[in-house]
Each structure stands twice: as C-alpha cells, then as structure tokens.
Amino acid sequence: MASYQTPRGTQDILPSDSRKWLEVEELIRSVCYYYGYDEIRTPVFEDTKVFKRENDSSDMVNKEMYTFSINNEDSLTLRPEGTAGVIRSFVQHKMYGIMEMPAKLYYMGEMFRYERPQKGRYRQFNQFGIENIGVKSPLVDAEVIALGYSILKALGLSQIKVVLNTLGDDESRANYRAKLKEHFAPCLDELCADCKRRYEQNPLRLLDCKVDKDHPSMMSAPKMEDSLNEESKAYFNEVLKALDALEIPYEIDDRLVRGLDYYTHTVFEVVSTHPESGSQATVFAGGRYDGLVEYFGGPQMSGVGFAMGMERLMILAEAEGIALGQREGIDVYVMGLGNVGTVPLEIATACRANGFVSEFNITPRGLKAQFKSVDRKQAKFAVIVGETELEQHMCNVKHIASQKQVSCDIDDVVDTIELLMKEGE
RNA sequence: GCGGUCGUGGUGAAGUUGGUUAACACACUAGAUUGUGGCUCUAGCAUUCGCGAGUUCGAGUCUCGUCGAUCGCCCCA
Numbered sequence A: 001m002a003s004y005q006t007p008r009g010t011q012d013i014l015p016s017d018s019r020k021w022l023e024v025e026e027l028i029r030s031v032c033y034y035y036g037y038d039e040i041r042t043p044v045f046e047d048t049k050v051f052k053r054e055n056d057s058s059d060m061v062n063k064e065m066y067t068f069s070i071n072n073e074d075s076l077t078l079r080p081e082g083t084a085g086v087i088r089s090f091v092q093h094k095m096y097g098i099m100e101m102p103a104k105l106y107y108m109g110e111m112f113r114y115e116r117p118q119k120g121r122y123r124q125f126n127q128f129g130i131e132n133i134g135v136k137s138p139l140v141d142a143e144v145i146a147l148g149y150s151i152l153k154a155l156g157l158s159q160i161k162v163v164l165n166t167l168g169d170d171e172s173r174a175n176y177r178a179k180l181k182e183h184f185a186p187c188l189d190e191l192c193a194d195c196k197r198r199y200e201q202n203p204l205r206l207l208d209c210k211v212d213k214d215h216p217s218m219m220s221a222p223k224m225e226d227s228l229n230e231e232s233k234a235y236f237n238e239v240l241k242a243l244d245a246l247e248i249p250y251e252i253d254d255r256l257v258r259g260l261d262y263y264t265h266t267v268f269e270v271v272s273t274h275p276e277s278g279s280q281a282t283v284f285a286g287g288r289y290d291g292l293v294e295y296f297g298g299p300q301m302s303g304v305g306f307a308m309g310m311e312r313l314m315i316l317a318e319a320e321g322i323a324l325g326q327r328e329g330i331d332v333y334v335m336g337l338g339n340v341g342t343v344p345l346e347i348a349t350a351c352r353a354n355g356f357v358s359e360f361n362i363t364p365r366g367l368k369a370q371f372k373s374v375d376r377k378q379a380k381f382a383v384i385v386g387e388t389e390l391e392q393h394m395c396n397v398k399h400i401a402s403q404k405q406v407s408c409d410i411d412d413v414v415d416t417i418e419l420l421m422k423e424g425e
Numbered sequence B: 001g002c003g004g005u006c007g008u009g010g011u012g013a014a015g016u017u018g019g020u021u022a023a024c025a026c027a028c029u030a031g032a033u034u035g036u037g038g039c040u041c042u043a044g045c046a047u048u049c050g051c052g053a054g055u056u057c058g059a060g061u062c063u064c065g066u067c068g069a070u071c072g073c074c075c076c077a
Helices: A015-035 A059-063 A083-092 A138-155 A170-190 A193-201 A203-208 A230-245 A310-319 A343-353 A367-376 A387-391 A410-424
Strands: A045-047 A076-078 A103-112 A124-133 A160-166 A264-272 A282-289 A303-309 A332-337 A358-360 A381-386 A394-399 A404-409
Touching: A015 A103, A015 A124, A015 A138, A015 A310, A045 A083, A083 A103, A083 A124, A083 A303, A124 A138, A124 A310, A138 A160, A138 A230, A138 A264, A138 A282, A138 A303, A138 A310, A160 A230, A170 A193, A170 A203, A193 A203, A230 A264, A282 A310, A303 A310, A332 A343, A332 A367, A343 A358, A343 A381, A343 A410, A367 A381, A381 A387, A381 A410, A387 A394, A394 A410, A404 A410
Parallel strands: A332 A358, A332 A381
Antiparallel strands: A045 A076, A103 A124, A124 A303, A160 A264, A264 A282, A282 A303, A381 A394, A394 A404
C-alpha cells in the first residue's frame, strides 16, 4: 500500500473509468439539450449561509458540511448539494428579468458531505441535477421527472422504479404536521430515540422510520391525503395525469417525505430495484420548492428539480452489465527497427494530421514485442520502418486484417494506407 | 455518529492447530523464432503479507491500535 492515498470517501477515476464517465456525461448533456436545458456552473464553495438556512433540520446541513474560515473572513462551505447555489445564482443575476420563464438549468459537478462512506455514498461525489424555476405547473413537474427518467432509459437501465408523493402547500403541510404530532404524542415514549428527535424536528419523517415501522401507531397514523386542501390535491392529480400521458410508470408512497426541508407539493425518488444497489438505491430524487427563490431575496417564484448521483448511476450501469466507454482500436501503429530516429514519430504525426488515430514505438525493442502492441491496441495498420528501408527512404505498410503488406516511400504512407483501405472493402 | 465483516504481487486469489521456501492462474518481460504478432514451450516476476506496536524461540496466521474498503443503522444522490 502506498504511503499516500486518497482521503477517506474520495476516489480517483482512472482512465478506464473516466471513459465511462465521459460517455455518461455526454449522454446526459444530450438529453438536457433536447429538453432545452442549459448548463449553469456555480462555485464549489459558497458562503455558509447559502446552505445553512434557518429552521433547517436536515443532518446534511447540520452535521455533514465541510465548513471553514480563513483569516476570520466569513465562513465558507463546500457545497453539499446543488440546488442552493443555483437558486442563489438565479437571484443574484436576476435571471427572472433577463430570460424567459421558466429558467431551465442543469449542473454537473462534485459535492461534499462529511459522512461515513459506503458503496454509493462518498465524501466527494458527483451530482447531475436540474432546476426548473419560475413557472408552477404540474406539467413541469412531470417533465422534470421525465427528463431524469429518459436519461436512465437512454443508458439502458431497466431495474428502476419511480416513487412519488405530495407534501401539499404550506397550509396543508402545517395542518398535517399538527395532526401527526397529535397522533404520536400519547405513545412517544414507546418509539425509538430517532423518532423522538424527529417528533421535535421534522414530524413528517416519523413516517419513514425503519425501527418502528410496525408499531401500531404507525399503522394508524393519519394520511397526508386527508390533510391536503383542494388545491394541493388537484395539483398532484394533474402531475399523475401527465405522467400517465407520458407512460411513465410510478408508485405513490404516502410516506415519502424527503430530507431537505424546502420541498413542497410534489416529491419524488427514483430507486433501483437491482439487488446490488444495497442501501443506497436512490438514483435521483427531488421535488418542488415554493419558498427558496424568495428566501434568497428574489420574487415569489416556485421551482422544481432533482439531483442524480453519478457514482450510483455508474454502479447501476455496471451491475446491469451495460458496456460503457469502450475504446476502439487505433488506426495506425508505427514500428521502428534499429536507429530510425524521429521517422516513426514523423509518420505517426502525418497520419494523425490526415485523420488516423496513430501511435508509434518509442523504446528500442524487437519486432515481436512491437507486434504485440499492435494486437493490444487493435491497430488496423502497422507501418514498419527499418534501417535498411530507411536508406532508400522507404517503409512497409501492413494491413493487419488481410495480412497484405506493401512497401512505399515514407512520404506516401498516408496514400498507401488509404489505398489499402479501399482494397479491403 | 453507532454496530458487523474484511485488507496477501499489476489482477483473481491459496495459505492447515503460529514453524521458517508465500501455492496456483491470468497479466507482464525475455528467449526458442538474431527484421513480421495473435498458438506452443522455457525462464523471470511479493526479502514480504495495508500500516504500527505487542505476545512468542518463531506471526500472513494471535492481541491492541491505526488507515482504508465494505455491510446494516442514521442520513441521503
């Protein structure tokens, strides 16, 4: 083991993997393009206040942030999520005044959370996410889910499931929260420590407790549905109708509440049903937020978005056996025998200039070893430069598939390759 | 933050109740084939078992610590 290694919860993405990442990233950007989303790039760190908002009960904000301050300047924090920075930027640059609403933005980049690492959960990880800001419509909610869903489909993922719920508007949620507290108050002592904490901080989260899920009070707990006002109910129904129209299968889970405190109305989670995804099965998740833009000092505007865990996406693609980032063979491998100086490099350079992916032999070694490189790199052509031929300014060009070899002037290598290609067809 | 499992070469891994030479396979390098590969054969390839300390005549094998990975909880993408 090397004495230096990546810090806990971080990882190097090596060339064989970075090719996979690149392919997935390109696919995502392409889907965004078709949906009319443009990229926004915000800083990796922000003023701590951007993330740490009043009344926020989530662990992410309270216990998991990398926060630092240098020279007694204002406290800064490595972004633990993407939405806050995007909304801050939206307001700072008054996007609501300079572009047509809704603003359709996407981001892709690293996030940081101080947590105990696990498969699919890292301290530095990558998220792709979108934010649709400025128009509150069930159609937009459905479209946002559709965008994420179509990325997974385009990738070839099949074992996934869309789960959604509604938290209703402020009035409905306040109403529900009160009902829940009233319901659980009598039996609070029987519930686990986490539940007691949730009771105080975020009663909605009581519902997805795994310890007490069979407690009688859970079964008889009031349903969100019954606390929704007409408007919230109608809104959610429209979202479902739109999803039906798009033929996106979904499940409604009335216990889905999500961790971030800013969500209102529609919340959703897309999870993997693949056995290998373990406890970190959520691929992307998000929801609508009504108060965020205003919180950051903008107009009263609603938004909706989601974040997708890139590492999790890669893990699932791998688990489902999707081939990603395949490297194709190169076109030309130039070998050199004896003292041939810069000639192989010159030939490779000329080939590259003519559109052939080319490499050349660098260290002196036998033909056998060089042909092994040809095989490994799956080169279509081998160019052999030897001292003897070099005296006549000549070299050999070999078409690997047909084994056909011709000799030609060093300046005619490109023409010779093109000729052999035509013959090969 | 809590609990469990694991950590041997470039890779996959064997290593019996602690016994001194760390198996096997793949990959890699060289040669047989002194300028034409993918097959075959031969040879080479971990002074060392994540790191540190301890127990012992002796530790990859036991103990403790530490770092990392992993599983579950918490949380969440």
